[in-house]
Amino acid sequence: MDAESARTALHRFGLGPRPGDIEKIASDPRGALLAELGTTDIAILDDADLPNTSQGFIAIRDYQMDRRLKRDTEKKVQAEMAAMSATGPSGAPVAPMPGMTAMAAGEIASAAPKPKADVPTPPSVPQAYYRDEIDARTARQRAVSIGFVERLVLFWTNHFAVQADKDEMVRGLAGAFEREAIRPFVLGRFEDMLVAATRHPAMLLSLDNAGSIGPDSRAGKKRDRGLNENHARELLELHTIGVDGGYSQSDVTAFARILTGWTFERNVERADAGVFRFQPNLHEPGDQTVMGKVYRADVDYPVGNEGQGLSILHDLAVHPATARHIAGKLARHFVADDPPQALVDRIAAKFTSSGGDLKAIAETLVRSDEAWAPGRKFTTPQRFLTASIRALDVDLEAQRVIQFLNVLGQPYWTPPSPEGFHDDAGTWLAPDGLTSRLDIADRLAQQAALASDPMAWTVDILGVGASQETVQAIRRAESARQAAALLVMSPEFQWS
Template sequence: MTLEQATFALKRFGLGPRPGDAVRIAGDPRGALLAELATPPPDNLGPEASPDSTAIFLAIRADQEARRIRRAADNATQPMQSGSMAQAMGAGSPVAKASGAGAANGAGMASVATAAPMPGKPKDPKPAPSVSSQIYADEITRRIAAAHDAGTGVTERLVQFWANHFAVQSDKDEMVRGLAGSFEREAIRPFVLGRFEDMLLAATRHPAMLLSLDNASSVGPDSPVGKKRGLGLNENHARELMELHTVGVSGGYSQADVTSLAEVLTGWTFVRDRARPSAGDFAFNPGLHEPGDKRVMGRTYREDVVYAVGNEGQGLAVLHDLATNPATARHLAFKLARHFVADDPPKPLVDRLTATFTSTRGDLKAVGETLLKSDEAWAPTRKFATPQQFTIAAMRALDANIDAPMLMRALGVLGQPIWAPISPEGFHDDKATWLAPDAMTSRLDVADQFAQKARVNLPPAELVEAVLGPAASADTRQAVARAESERQALALVVMSPEFLWR
């Protein structure tokens, strides 16, 4: 192997080279990747224990309750607006008559609450961020550290791939926002080199996913609770389980299968009673479960079968069958090959990944090893880096001191905020999504900001060799050499075509 191949390996399969990384693995780039793949990524990100979903759920609920109490207290002490006072006093009161007459004349009574502040009166202090927002920022801080410190970064890339595959939408509400990081730590990291079925189950059961896809509020119409309260099904989670998480849109399921799976998943929720020790944990609630046999993709799942965990076993049986379905193997193999190799991945590579997934019954470590050992994966095809890949690679290359707020702002501008896709499909990773003139302008601005935070102690010309290697073109070398400042030179390194394409 060569230095050029080492740089290529770090860009294609890892998080991007830091100065010294390519030299370190130049003797055997593929072996270095495989060696890192043999070590599971850390579950705990940071010097102290990460809060679990139970602790996060309790903290957010306590914060919500405290804010509700503060709002109630504030409302009780604020003077009523004229309309509110009129309503409280009754339609025939002098206040009501004066308010109505004023409104008819286009004037009305000035509301005490909306009057201009007295001169010199201090403005109200900016409200403190919610606990959910603080947790979200803390989780991103942990993710930044994990990405910065990773060796080749191949396992971290897999974590990010699977977290996007099982995408939760943190913008849905503040509970999902606060739980998004714990979802990645609890449902993705422990299984990223394990069995797909275990990851599928953990992701399906996690409160972040149950809330993001509305299964926590799905009720069987003929269940005890459904009959009593007139509640019904929500099919979101069932649909995405098949369309996105397992067999894929062409996997052979029908709308009837979606409805049946939604019925199977009724009762899959989590404990919301803060007084219970299991608050925030997954729970199967039989009172919400739709009774009866269910038929999903040609197989009947009987209600009267004695499952190990009661009627929850219907769902476990369906998930097992979906996880081991040949369509799932093909769907996941294609997505992995597209993510790492090319927007239109080589069919032999997809076939090989599919065969490994099938023969190992979803062993994700074996699938990853097959990817790294396949010659097609090392072919000189190109992938355009997504905003998250670009910012992480730039941070590593420049040893940039990037904190969570700065990264959040940058990714917000670039259109790929962490754990916040616009749909359950997750973020696309193809060139058509991210390569546009205005997007490149935004990347240049981000590159300049990162260059300002750079701590790398190499001259720009040496940084070109360290992170771009022999593949750096004459044009790139010349542009960096002619830069008006070191900051501009560093920004040009990470904005070079050799850096943006992997």
């Protein structure tokens, strides 16, 4: 029995232990993690209430059109009423009714029916989808036994970060992006995830590629719009080879030309509305050179020029710099802000030898002794909230999750930049951040389903290695609520 390694498995690799979880995997913690990786379709999140991208796109567009129509109608009615109040049928000014004072007119106006103040405004369609997606993830995170795969989902979703505050459409489709472009490939091939993420409407909108037009394309010669380099730059700098990967500004521009025409169907009347579509009329014609390699324009125009993009994504997916970039991020996310170089090298080597097999890479991480060494990795806000919900057995609805993560500074799918959220201590370990965590810990503790013996419960969550200071503080707690808050605010809970 290795309870301390089981605690490490749950805190460092998983979503945090629930009561009894440490004991369940103590006989073979590494084996438990590897077994989770081998579970068929464990990353898939199917929910009949969650729309796919096409359904979500159509519903959001319909909502936006209805809102616009309602707004235009209201403006028209207001204008007509203003005109009627100013003039009579003949166009002459209308005099007030005899004996009607300004006060009386105001009283009549105030007597008109008004909406009840206590009736909450229903959420918009994009916001409703956003909430539903978070509800589904919160339920999944509470239910899984370890949560290693869910941690991988969080890692890769943040790696291919979309910004839900970009606009309503991105916000409404952010959850579908994770379900369709990340989860199916999180234990598959990196290249497949790269292509799926690059093509998804949420990403194409978030990084402005949906409206990027080749200057010499058929459409570019007719429209006053042109090339947008955002997506190409982030694909190089963030998603694949990294900022030190050896590319230049000219490579970014050439790559951006290759990606013109990579957009999606916006006509809601079509069966493929909201689905990726290559638009040859938007695509910049001709060969392009990126990092010394020429990507040819094929004779078969629609297929060949989409093939330009697929070819460069393949080359980036298998590039040695991509292996190093991904290996460093994985090691930093799970092990330490400054991870052992031997671990990074081993993950990078597996990335290369396996052709970007993400399951094999995750297995390499688990099997590496360096990943289990005592470390100091500070818990991010999302992980803190999820671990607290699991430890305290709290049923938290989406609106509260949104509220708490907004306060903590790490709302779902809303990083401050396309780089995604940082996961280092320097970003999150600050006095005001700890104060916010303490306040939220106290609120969660009010709902905690606590065991009768706080000390037994403490061992259940922190393991047998809890410090004397932590044990003493929880033992001296004045109430079960205070004990619960102290537990999730303990150093052992905050650091893995």
